Amino acid sequence: MQEINHRETENVVLVGCQLDNDDLAFERSMDELKSLVETAKGTVVGTMTQKRQKVEPSTYIGRGKVEELQVLIDEKKVDTIVFNDELSPSQIRNVHTRTKITVVDRTQLILDIFAQRARSKEGKLQVELAQLSYLLPRLAGQGLALSRQGGGIGSKGPGETQLETDRRHIRRRMDEIRHQLEAVVGHRQRYRERRKQNEAFQVAIVGYTNAGKSTILNRLAEVVTLEENQLFATLDPTTRQFNLPSGMKVLLSDTVGFIQDLPTTLVAAFRSTLEELQEANMLLHVVDSSNSNYIRHEKTVKQLIRELDAEQIPQLIVYNKSEQKDPDFFPSHEEDSIEISAFDPDDLDSLKHAIEEKLIEQMKEYHVLLKADEGSLLSRCRETTLIKKQDWIEETEHYEVRGYVLPDTALGHELAIRTIVKRK
Template identity: 50%
Template sequence: MIVIEKVLLVAVMHDKSDEEQFYYSINELEALAKTAEGVVIDTIIQKRPTPHRAFYVGEGKLEEIKEKLEENEIEVVITNEELSGGQIRNLQEHLEVRVIDRSQLILDIFAARARTKEGKLQVELAQYTYMLPRLHGQGTDLSRLGAGIGTRGPGETKLETDRRHIRRRMDDIKKRLEQVVNQRDQYRGNRKKQQLFQIAVVGYTNAGKSTLFNSLTKSDSLFEDKLFATLDPLSRRMKLPSNLEVLLTDTVGFIQDLPTALIAAFRSTLEEVKEADIILHVIDVAAPNKEEQEQTVYRLLTELGADQIPMLTIYNKKDLIEDAEFVPGSHPYLLISALDMEDVKKVKMETESLIKLQWTYFSGFVPEHESTKLAKIRQYTILEKEEYHEERFAYRVEGFVDPNHAIMKEIKEFHQE
């Protein structure tokens, strides 16, 4: 049963905070709270040089928060920055409600949305990694599996006293994850043997990646107007205009200030991006700070070692802006709506053009009696021309081929400059 809880957001604006960026992070925190089934009643912001060491906010502001909680019967306080164990304990004792921070909220959403065995293990490991240094501050709320925001903890053990149990459990999860990662590597190896061209769809959370993925592959993966709608990577075959089949993978949405523990735990999930031959980077063109979102994705791609992979930038949700407002920040790019099938065709055509830039041009005649070879060329290359020449009893073919594909050996037999 879904539990809807009243939430109060609390944030400190530091001296060095960029004001526009700060307020966007508040909007994002509100969206995260909504995704976790919370109803944001109000937001309290305090300007101070640095967060209060004991309470995050100053003691005067703390009383204002307490009054707001009592007036509105609010059950959860969510802070915009990571808290120490001591800060969590002090706030909970003073406010007498559950207090969680941005990182814990993100972990909680991931815990609710993980579907695969690997995803669930990774979330559990990330939660333990986050909790271990904060055990003395968590009180009893995280010692059991709960029903409210921030309580989807890993189990029923008393976390604040049993560090050894947590470390043993973390070691066990790491071993199990190694096995899952090995299975994933085998799966990747099999895909490599099939030599399917691989495309990864990446982007900031809620940019419309899954909507585009569905439109491109005509599948029914989960897509909804919530952050992190897709958590586990999903792969489907997609046909390009030339009939070449490629493998398209949808990935978890990127976000600013993703908890360090979560990035580490999801490294193997995001490895899908590193395996890609091309990246489709989807950006919500109507987002108020799309430039910052774009830079967040670039930064995380660099951390993954995927920043050298050819990329097509797709500015999505064009129906939400005026054309005159649009200035692209990256090239090559397309301005589209993922729900417009004409735009989806453009994405396929532009993707095919990018592949041709990476591949080798070929042309020549395939004898009529070598129909098996012709069938392979149709399947594994971008075939742009195919004509039958009666006088030669052969097919004139022209197109582009992956120079590392096994079929290259056969193409070299008839290729003519």
């Protein structure tokens, strides 16, 4: 078995290949890789980069750079090499053979963080399925790299000691996980159908990891969920209820943070969770305005929303962290957006009103008279429609109610029938 030095954290060297002339984008990508390593409890002790037209098929970086890497490993007492890309099985094997050091690529690093963060049974199963999908084609010749039994980056999860010897066991385990997830997906689908029957308006919070999604959910819904200044602090989806200024009740769902080059195995494994986006009536796309790379983050999230077939859902872009926004920040005016600080009560009120205005675009105006004994219908109007005016008419003993309702709901059809025809 490969020996590893058991310090409190692992010494990590980062390796990246720049294949274009965009120096700033490459630098930011390497900075993000450093943040990922720190989230995985690693300590970056060195960085090695190389400009190339294309990667070296056998070792990703050139032969000379591999030799430099070996010197750096000895100098810094490196435990793990982390590459800023997804490597082929042969590249991992060849670099490991030459350096005798654990080799982890960007995909495995992200999977490793997800494995640390998963709390629910569903989350753990989804991560394990993604890890096994990633590891299965990388088993051949990977005995040394995969047989680590201790802690360390790239070692969280699915019983590495048996992976290289029993492909059938892995495939059998993957089938078991898919079967278990089917039951969870069925439960989630029934829950979604029940919410639809209750005519609940659903808002999904999406955004790049560490943009402040959980903080916004906590402040709007006045609840406490995990908030950390780390990548992928929230993995398991959370749904809470909050009231808009009109009194209408809305369901707010937090989702897993996106990231550039999110591993396809993770997208596939988490598809049932990400389907929450497709069922939402509105997306709150949270962007960290304090991050100098906010434009690329925004584009990354929009691309993933398209890949999940959710681009047709109305979006409100929320530029968060306005109290510390980047000096070069300039909001996009192509779509509806708002700048806020999640810690400013006035900003949160403005956000609630912005959600209402965006919601009205999907709704139909109604104007009805309700009898005094129609209290249950009035209560439904208060909870599931946007009431703009409500008056008690003493002479006729009726409630006059004006507002907006989602037209494709049972209440929407009922109010449409009863709406007073406007006089010209």
